[in-house]
Amino acid sequence: MKNNANRTLISGGTVVTPTREIENGTVVFSDGKIVSVEAESHDSPDIDATGKYVLPGLVDLHGDDIERHLFPRAGERVNTTVALDRCDIANASAGVTTKYHAIAFEDIPDDNRSIELARRLAEHIRDFNYETGARIDNRLHMRCELTNETAVDAVSQEIQSGGDLVSLVSHIPGTGQFAGENTLTQRYNLPDGVSESSLQSLETRRNGVSDIELISRAREITELASDRNIPVASHDDETVSSVDNAAAIGVDISEYPLSHRVAQRATELNLSVAMGAPNVVRGGSLWDGPDASQAIRDGVVDILCSDFRPQSLLSSVFTETGDSLKDRVLRVSTVPAAAAGLYDRGRLECGARADVIVVDPDPVPSIARTYVAGDEVYCSA
Structure with missing residues (x-):
């Protein structure tokens, strides 16, 4: 397959770089690094990409899909090592080469999310690398529920142990995507066996934390992450003032802002704005959030995340949003x-x-081959 032991030459496809789209281009890599990107094709490549596209590996900053592998159906729990391996395979086949697994540090009246489970998952993700069988670069995104002091303490410890990204979350009933009636049950997909008193207790705990305390906890996490050069995202920003507060304490990313105006304000403050790729592919939000495609056309989206569906990242590249293929990549x-x-x-x-x-x-657009640091980790043939 290769011209020599360490060199791979892919030629004949449409090569997409940060600045241009090259028809019949060539990419050459050796020893894990790209050594050449050429505006011409070669007669005898290792990989003939004629009629195909050659793109950089996809980088997913927020993917919850590990939960689907751990809990494929109600009442079923898959071994963590097996679930992470299956998730790794799924992402490699979706073209994701760097994956930030978004792990929820929160306690809810169900076994699918808890601080203890989050701790165990964090440990497994840190230990899951090329040497231990991983195909892609698996990283830890810690979702910190600020209304839970135990969650804040746990995330603080994980930051010191080695995390890769933190998001600040305040899932308070009656606000944001938790507005309206019965939203705790809907959003968490809680089983029928969960008692009304358990939900009421959760609601009381989350409503019982003052805004001053939430900001104090957010600042604590942000400063700790900043000291270790870990980027911080604010999640589900609901108002302009919430984005202003996030920027003031050093947040880097506004993740899933809940309105167009909020996304616009985050852009004005030089925060990176992240929205969901499924939103683009579907043509709208599932939870009455802003239309990501329209937000892209208005210039207030920088990043798309898979959320729960890694295949949506690639699909978004081939979904028309009024800009170039290069920009979608x-x-x-x-x-x-x-x-x-x-x-x-x-x-x-x-x-x-x-x-x-x-x-x-x-x-339909699908992955033929995936390379991570020059190693082929997936091939559809």
Whole structure:
């Protein structure tokens, strides 16, 4: 397959770099790094990408899909090692080469989310790398429920143990995506066996934390993360003032802002704005949030995340949003990598890490091959 032991040459496809789209281009990588991006094809490549697209590996800053592998149906719990391995395979086959597993540090009246489970998952993710069988770069995104002091303490400890991204979450009934009646049951998909008193207790606890205390906890987490060069996101920003507060304490990313105006304000404050790729592919939000495609057209979206469906990242690249293919690729590769402080990847340029995907557009865009640091980790054939 290769011209020599360490060199791979992919040629003939449409190569998408951060600055242009190259028809019949060539990408060459060796020893885990890209050594050449050329505006011409070669006659005898290792991989003939004719009729296909050659893109940088996708970078997903927020993916909850590990939960689907752990709990595939009500009452079933899969072994953590097995679930993480299956999730790893699924992401490699979706073209995701750097994955931030969004782990919820919160306690709810159900076994699917708890602080103890989050701790165990964090430990497994930190230990799941190339040497232990991982195909892609698996990283830890700690979702810190600020209304829970125990969660704040746990995330503080995880930051010191080695995390990769933190998001500040305040899931308070009656606000944001938890507005309206019966939203705790709807949003958490709680089983019928959960008592009304358990939900009421959760609601009381979350409503019982003052705004001053929430801001204090947010500042504590942000400062601790900043000391270790870990980026911080604010999650579900509901108002302009909430974004202002987030920027004031040093937050880097506004993740899933709940209105167009809030996204616009985050952009004005030079925060990176992240929305859901499923929103783009579906043509709208499931929870009455802003239309991500319209927000893209208005210039207030920098990053798309998979949320719960890793395949949506690739699909978003081939969903018309009124801009170029190059720009659609940037939102799922170069820009999220930079927002996370990973400047070694997310782009097809000389010297970058050889995270490369080959995409077959027919009958629907799908991954033909995935390379991570120059190693082929997935092949559809």
